[in-house]
Every structure is written in C-alpha cells, then in structure tokens.
Amino acid sequence: MVQVHSERSGTLKAVAPDVSNEVLAPSHMANVLPEYPLIKIRPGRKWVALNLRDLWAYRELLYFLTWRDIKVRYKQTVLGAAWAIIQPLFMMLIFTLFFGRLAGLDSRVGGIPYPIFAYAGLLPWTFFSNAITNSSNSLVGSSNLITKVYFPRMIIPAAAVGAGVVDFAIAFAVLIGLMIYYGMPIMGSIVMLPPLVLLTTLLAMGIGMWLSALNVKYRDIRYALPFMIQFWMFATPIIYPSSLVPAKWQWALALNPLTGIIEGYRAALFGLEFNWAALSISAAITLAILVYSAYSFRRMEKSFADLV
C-alpha cells in the first residue's frame, strides 16, 4: 500500500518552477530532495490505515467529480433537472392513491395530509436510494480512471453520493411548496434538517462505498441492488407511520438505521416530537457502517485496477 508522508503540495511546491521555461540546474533539484521518501510503494497488507490525510489532499478532486456528475446527469434529457422532482412526486401520487385512499392510511398519519406525509418520507428515501445505486455502480463506471491514474478511490463513490444532494435540494423546494399549498406552518424544528441530511449522506456513503467495492469483484451487486432497495423501502416507515407496526416488531424497525432518520425528517418538518432513542441508534449504526466500509474499501482498493 501507499503512504503519503506529506500533503501533496508538500514542501516541494515552492521550489517547483512557476515559469515553465525557467531552467533549474540539477544541483538545485538535489537540494530540494526530501530526507524521507514522499511516497513509499509497498505490497498491500491485509489491514491498512485509512489515510485520511491523503483523502484531504485530494478534496478538490472530490469537488470536481461531484460537479461533473451534476453537470452531466441531465445532459441530453428533455426535462433536465425536473427529473429530480418527478421521481418523488409521482411516487407520492401513486402511494397517495393506493395506500392513502384505497388502503385507508389517510386517517392514521396523525392529522398530516397523506400526500405531504408520504412526500416527506419519499424525499430523503429517493435521495438515499439514488445515492447508493449511483455510488455502487460508480467504480465500475470509472474503470478508465482507475486503470490510468492514481487518487484515493474513495472519492469516486463519495462524489456519486454528493451529486445526489443537489437533486435533494430541488425536490425539497417542492416540499416547501406543497406545505404552503396545504397551509402547514414551517416550524422552528426545521433547524434539525441539516444534521439529518448529513446523517443520510453519511449512511449512503458508507453503504455505497462498500457496495461499489464489492461490485468491482462481484458484478452480482448490480442485479441484486434493485431488489434490496425495494425491500428496504417497505421495511422503512416511509409511506406508513411506524406506529402501524405491531409493538413486538418495533425493535426490528429500530435496527433499520433509516427508521430514525426518516422519522426525524417528519419531526423536523411537522414539529412533532423527536424520537431521540431511534435517532441515536441510527447515528451509531451509520457510524459503524461508515468505519467498517471505509476499512474494507481500503483493503479491496488495491486490487481494483487489476479487476475492473
């Protein structure tokens, strides 16, 4: 594995010629050679350091790749960024029709209009499911980069998740519009939204990173993921309130890290009481997933170029 001993710019940067035609005698170069190797390339070990410093050194690349994904996503589509709204909006309409009206969930969501209730759940869910789908395919889709140039590979799935944040923001604007339409007040508890978005992003990053690495080796992931996502959606109180689940199964619901997060969104938006226990469980599980997938990503990372 690779260890970078100083930040990329390093102490050398100042000495590198600013004007490309400036001639540096070899003796100058000798003077700037660091005492210790800047980069040591060694065979990979089973367990490796996370090397966050390397990741930090490449933060600009994360920005550029995210920006590219955003720029490119809706190119050559007629509706463009409207797709970010259409997806959760249509799901809301479908679920309002089938669950709200036909299955009669209308009356069991605590006085909130069902369309708003569903949309408030579908909004983070759409963000989350798109983020893990895009990031799990991101490494395989970037094989031309992986085999040709070095950078911390984690940036690729992370950028795929990051690009989803913009869609989320657009779809969020629609939610505010809906709430105004239904005459719902915007509560002060809305300040809890940014930490919730961060938590959703971190969870998506943890899962997306791990799946993307697995997908390099096992292309089964690509086919298994849609089922997994569908199942996960129904196992999370997105289109139904968690109170609907029988008491003896509540613990199972709480183990799903998305439960606390989705309920948290509703609490923040509609001024309901926060379920701090469920939120803490979500945060703890998210952190555990993030750490585990970061390490296992680092471990699998070294074989990417040979496999992809």
Place this chain on the structure above:
Amino acid sequence: MNPIIKVENLSKQYRIGARQARYATLRESIVGTVRAPFKRLSRNGKSSDNTIWALKDVSFDVMPGETVGIVGSNGAGKSTLLKIMSRITDPTTGGIDLYGRVGSLLEVGTGFHPELTGRENIYLSGAILGMRKSEIDRKFDEIVAFAEVEEFIDTPMKHYSSGMYIRLAFAVAAHLESEILVIDEVLSVGDVRFQKRCLGKMSDVARNGRTVLFVSHNMGAVRALCSKGIYIKQGQLVCRSDIETIISTYLSEDKSSSSIIEWNDRDAPRSPEFCFRRAYILNDAGKCVESLDIRKEFSIVVEYEVSRPIKGLRIGFAMQTLEGISICGSNDPEGWPQFDRGPGTFTSRCTFPGYTLNTGTYLVNFTADEPPYHVPLIRTPFCLHFNVEDTIGHGPMKERLPGVLRPNLTWAVANIDTNKPSGRNLSNNVAQKSS
C-alpha cells in the same frame, strides 16, 4: 547526490486466470472456495502454474533530472512498471521509494467527459491528474494556447475533432508540475505536426530539471528525449545504461530468434541440384537480428547447397514493403569469380550501406537462376522480414521523413539576390549544412 526514485526488488505477479475472466460472480467465488481445498490436494502444490511474473526482481535508481527511456518488446513489463510507479496497482513484493510528486500520463485524455466543454474538461482532467485549482487557473491560458482550441473552449468536447481532443488532452498533461513525470506511449497519437510540438514540450520538461520516465516504441522519440535507458525483457531488467547502448542492445537482442529462416529437408525450396538452407539479416556488428539501426550498414545473407556444379549460377533477392511496393533487387555473379559453382555449401551476402532504407518493415525473397536467365531455377516466397528503426529522426524535431529511402543528404543554401552589392562572389553567400 541521492536518487529521486529507488526501485528495489520489485516484482508483480498476475494470476492468468484472473486476467482471462475479468471479474468473478458471487456464485463462482463460493463454488471456488468450496472447491479450493480439493483442488489444492489434487494439484500437489503446483500452484505456480497459472500465474505469471509481469515483473521479477527489478531494481534500479534514478537520479534527479535524469530522463530515462524504458525499452522492451510488448509484454515485457514496461507498462506494469509504470502502473506500479503511478500507484495504480500494488507490487507483489519489493517496493519503490519516491522522493517527489509523481505525475503520470498513461493515457491521453484521462477523465475527459464528452458532454463537458473544453474549459470544464481542463479543470476536471487537471484535477484528476493531480493539479490544484489555483495551479490550473494560473496555467489555463497557456494550456488553451498550446492546444490551439481558443475558439472552441466553450463547446462540448463531443463536437471536437479527434485532433483537437488529443491536443487539448496533451496540453493539460504537459503542464503538470510534478517533480517526476511518468509517460507511457502517448505520442503515437495525433498528427505529425502536433507530435513534434509534444516532443518539444517534453524536452522542455526534461530541461527544467524534472525527472522523466518514458516508454515508447518510437526509438527516435526515446533517443531524442532520454539520456539514460532501461531495457526490460520478460519482466526482468537486462541492463541500465546510456540510451545509445540501450537502444542498440534492444535492437540487436530482441526478437533475434525470429529473424532467421532455416529450411529443413522437407520444406526447403529446391531443384534436383540446388537447395536453399538458411536466410538471415546481419547487422553492422555481424549479429543476426530482426531490427536494424537506420544509420548502420547491414547484410542480407542466404545459405544454400549445390549438389553438382551449376554453370553460371546466380543467387539474388528482391525486396518489397509490406504494402507490396517493390524496392530493389540484386544478384551475386560479381561475388564469385568462377563461372561454375559447387558442389558444396555456400553463402551469398549482400551488404547495404547505412542510411539506405527508411523506418519500416521490409520483406525479402530469394531466387536462384542459371543461363539464359529467363526463368528462375528456384524462387522462394517473401519469407524473410526485418525492421529498420529510426534512432535519430530528422532535424531539430526528430521527425520521420517520408518515403522508403532514407539517404543522408547534403544541402547547400545560397542567397542569390541580384540587388546585393556587386563585386561579391556568389560562393561567399553559400552556407552548407548536412542533414
């Protein structure tokens, strides 16, 4: 002075199976895990069968400011070495210490996205290659000017011509500021004029005191750019020396096994009294080779058996290009003073002076005939082939000259203005230059 690159006992092993099936499915993996112990039992520990060493125990140092050409045939491990040095793949054993930042250029246009404009792609590709935004900001105009795409800088790159694409891609990479620059065969693309500018830009890079590692099959480019060389053969370092020695070692040693034809009793072109035995190319040092240096003399040699004396026997050859254009032919009566030849085994050797053929691959056939020379006694197919490699290039830009011939010519340039002050001898204004 300390080396800037230290390569120590570097080895890289590939599993051949893993190379063929590019990725596994979960099922295969599970089945494989279950089967593995049984396989191991039945194979009796011959586990090395399906692995190859792309690199084996390679060690060398590179001093700051050196430009090193890495030479070797396809599959010798050159690209693997560059990939390990660029941190794209890990070594199996051994390691590399780098005392500087590495910029690697293994592909033209790494990270370009066709939907983005030229401007956007400069930033994207620059960031991917390891440049900072501030660095790109500073060099942006220079990059655009080098690529000559000013008018199209805000056009999506999918509308670019392939030439513009390559120019912009190279322009970004050429402005990397790392202390070590690793370049794989990237000059083989683009038009000749742009290739020249790339070579010029890269010599600038070298002169800036930067350390450059360069892989190319274009010996002219390697020779123009590099002062030192490394020759890798089948994953092992054959030698490390100045570039002249490396190139001539590579040209003479590599592929030498296939540069010779030996006919056996069954397939030899023959008549009742005559039989061709062997044919080969010798370089100026008398070694049997396939690749020749454009500057050096070489010989075409054919060996044959005459079972009873043949009156007026002539041995000759004809040479053509891969496209079938006839180049020249000759035969040997002047090389043998007597009219009769044989019985016995003979060689006929025809020597070409240096600076005759241009870069390329040439095919040779052989004929034997006897008076009245209307119909050859025997004619072989175009069976022998050899390559001529341009190790010098032409002029300051080291370009390849056109055509089949590559004579070393002399030019004279004279100023013959009529309104020049009279009384001056015309020959005073003549300057001579030899190419």
